[in-house]
Amino acid sequence: xxxxxxxxxxxxxxxxxxxxxxxxxxxxxxxxxxxxxxxxxxxxxxxxxxxxxxxxxxxxxxxxxxxxxxxxxxxxxxxxxxxxxxxxxxxxxxx
Numbered sequence: 001x002x003x004x005x006x007x008x009x010x011x012x013x014x015x016x017x018x019x020x021x022x023x024x025x026x027x028x029x030x031x032x033x034x035x036x037x038x039x040x041x042x043x044x045x046x047x048x049x050x051x052x053x054x055x056x057x058x059x060x061x062x063x064x065x066x067x068x069x070x071x072x073x074x075x076x077x078x079x080x081x082x083x084x085x086x087x088x089x090x091x092x093x094x095x
Contacts, residue, residue, distance in 0.1 A: 005070070008080045009042060016087035026051035033058040039090040042083060043069045065090055 010020045021036060023029045026047050033041065033055070041055065041064050059066040065086055070079040 005076050005080070006044075008076065009083060012080050012084040013040070013087055016084055017091050018087050026055055030054050030058050033062055033064065037062045038064045040065050040067065040083075040087050042067045045069050 006022070010022075013020050018040065021032065021038070023032060029041065030051075038059075041059050043052075043055070043066070046069075047055075056066055058064075067083055067086055070076060
């Protein structure tokens with residue numbers, strides 16, 4: 001995920017108190033999830049079913065919420081606001 005959406009999400013997650021780590025592909029994310037133990041994983045776009053299954057398994061194992069990226073017809077600000085709401089809930093639940 002790059003461009004304006006990435007910038008908006010990074011800002012929103014920082015406002016929620018979450019550290020942001022961007023990775024380039026599903027394999028890299030799958031390697032890092034058990035180490036970093038994220039609270040939230042946001043997909044930047046469509047991925048193959050096998051990659052989605054792998055990421056879902058890793059997220060479930062560490063208790064992370066998996067959020068699918070926006071579709072082409074999704075309003076980006078609405079998506080960012082929804083992602084921020086999930087992030088805020090995860091932060092409150094971690095306290």
